[in-house]
Amino acid sequence: MTARRLFSLHRGLTSALVAAALAMPAVLPSAVTAATVPFDDASWKVQRFSLFSGNDYDFRGDALSVVSDGTVSIAYRPLAPANWQARGASWSWSVETSVPPTDLTRKGGDDRNLAVYFVFLPEAEARALQGASITRLLNEEAIRALVYVWGGDQARGAVLPSPYLGARGKTVVLRGAGTGGHRERVDLAADYARAFGGGAPGALVGIAVSGDSDDTDSRIDATISGLQVD
Structure with a gap:
């Protein structure tokens, strides 16, 4: 076969491969689609820590109101x-x-207006514990929880040890005690690495919201809305 013929075949094959590649759909890295987490009665379960008292939670679909009058409790929902x-x-x-x-x-002695918990588990444990209560999850050795807090006397961004979860949980301060309204955006992966000394989070299996006023025998009137994960 002559050199000219070889060149012609090579050029034709190259053109065909380029055309085929252009015709194929682009393959993009997988991404997590932003999902709204609604505040509905059916998905959220309230866990009281006392038989006789607890916060009042008003689930309104797009928002959750919390009234805590010398009380403490936590509302939890699993994620799909x-x-x-x-x-x-x-x-x-x-x-x-x-x-x-x-x-x-x-x-x-750690009262706070609101705390938003993001609960992580290795995926194998996550599948085994689907449907478990928040109290069961928070007692699992494999659990890791980032707890974003409005309250306390520490500076914004401080990462603190949890007085209840030990090495399994860290408190991240977003707002000190006081009133007002704010929109928050958090990087769970970066905060996880900072709080737990590196590594990637496991499966984000659930979210919890709590108000805590029992230690100071004070009162909280607060609302959280527009909750999304992505």
Whole structure:
């Protein structure tokens, strides 16, 4: 076969390959689609820590109002496996009546207006524990929880040890005690690495919201809305 013939065949094959490549759909890296987390009665379960008292939660679909009058409790909802790879979150929150500043590292003295928990598990454990209660999850050795807090007397961005979760949980301060309204955006992956010394989060299996005013015997009137994970 002559050199000219070889060149002609090579040029034709190259053109065909380029055309085929252009005709194929682009393959993009997989991404997590932003998902709204609604505040509906059916998905959220309230866990009281006392038989006789607890916060009042008003689930309104797009928002959750929390009234805490010398009480403490936590509301939790699991996330579907489709949301387990979420690595960011955003929400709006407001406080009309605030607890006083407290030491968030002190067990029995760490009142806060609102805390938003993001609960992670290795995927194998996540599948085995689907449907477990928040109290069961928070007692699992494999659990890791980022707890974003409005309250306390520490500076914004401070990462603090949890007085209840030990090495399994870290408190991230977003707002000190006081009133007002704000929109928050958090990088769960970056905060996880900072809080737990590196590594990637596991599956984001659930979210919880709590108000805590029992130690100071004070009152909280607060609302959280527009919660999304992505």
